Amino acid sequence: MTRNRTLWDAIAGYTFLAPALLLFAVFIGEPVVVSIYLCFTKYNVITPASWIGWDNFRQFFQDGRLLEMYGNTLKYVLILTPLHAVLGRLLALAVNRKIANGWKYLYRTVFYFPVLTTSAAVAVAWQFIFDTDFGILNYFLGLLGINPIPWMQSPHWVYLAVAVYSFWKGIGSAFLFYFIGLQNIPANLYEAAEIDGARPLQRFFSITLPMLSPTIFFVLVTTLIGATQIFDEPYLITGGGPGDASRSVNMYIYEVAFQNQDMGYASTLSLSLFLIILLITVFQFSLSKRWVYYDQE
Template sequence: MQPPTRQTKSDLERVQRRAGYLFILPSFGLYAVFVLAPVILTFVLSFTYYDPMVGSRWVGLENFERFFTGDRSLQIFWNTLCFAIFAVAGNVIVGLLLALALNRAMPSFLLYLFRLAYFLPVIIAAAFVSIVWGYFYGDDLGVINYYLTRLGFAPVHWLTSSRTAMMSIIIMDVWKNAGFFMIIFIAALQGVPKSIMDAAIMDEPSYWRRFFRIILPWISPVVFFAIVYASIGALQVYESIVILTQGGPGDATRSMSIHIVEEAFGSFEIGYGASVSVIMTLIILIITSIQLLASRRWVRY
């Protein structure tokens, strides 16, 4: 009895193994070609000077040194961090406020309309809405300045002054993305157990103290996730800036992504462009691993 059963069992295992590899082959093959291999190649390229005619030459850390010592690249680095910090703060805070406002009983058609209004900007391409906002932000023919002057205020150089351009882009980014965080926070708020909410209402009659003492700590893992997720997106900012200001005035709004494209494909500084993208990836990896470590601690807690 024993040998035949083992035979069929190992047969089954063999068939299953073969099926398993065949099923993942298309996906893993494409992944290896279009993600894994390019990432590894970019890391290698970042240590080289690449010349399409002659081939590449090993230059060690020269590209990275160039990035971290150049005045221009440092400003671009700072621009990107500055955009990320303010856009993330804006998106998370506004998203949370919207969620608190909408997390109450209301007729379902109202909920549908609210979701429509606040979520629509999230799913429309930044490339499209940036063009519309470009006209809203116009100096003389802009929609916003028209109303400002009608109300008796001085017109604002939304995109043409290096002091305000970055802020204008951040405002548009918050308009576009806050709805995404609102939805996440509504889900988190609805996950707070009713017993805790009831107890909180007894303990803390003041709404805002209740929020900071009890509700915010309860949803803090989600808030933390939102911050990390928003940071990863914000560090890659590209099309909204390209369309609104092309990185200007001067270099006032140029981001790392724009720098990568201009250097690698405009000036054909392939190695240097690769090193900038490696730096961006490393920042993202660090932020993500901090989240992984922290969420592990939260779970234990």
């Protein structure tokens, strides 16, 4: 009787999962398999794919531009991941203080609103902000006696311009995750700590950080993956320029696939990016066992 019930429970479970599994297979699984196949072909959409073996992989290791693209992407990762992980947490801690609920709703709306805006529309505004001659940012810097900075024309400043725009556009997501995580920390833990005489700093390191560690881990993983796949920000703000100074790997994949019409090599580039993200994510999960605290009891 128990075995039959377990069998029917399993059938019922898989029946409910079937639509999601079907969608996953059609829209994610099948494209991944096709992409791996295209890595061994020459395909330009117009003509049928022709098998070329390992030629795309040889081109991958001989591509002189690719190293710069990965270097640019690494810079975005090193800039954006700490910004979102740290400043998003600070904003959440500030809003989570004992303030009126009306102000909390206002702050949450202000911080999260940029996430809801259309990237292309706000990118136009940010291009004017970063304009060397007429931009409002250089105007205020000029009031401080600082010479105009070529934000979008200098290979040394372009990363900061893209990072500032990306931070403004995406910090709301990290903030919201942290804020929800803080809201879910049981209040009785803080009450018990206060009774025991724990100071605010002690409560932060002994209660807040450990209980918030799953959220911190989630934000780190998703932010790092998002920064590695960055496309909208450099594409809309700088177009990858000057030269290739701000061009990310995702932008290069887009260029190879849709401008050069080389789907085979673009698939090879996509596979390399996927494997790198997979390795980084696996490494993050392996380290998480040492510092992420899941016990909510």
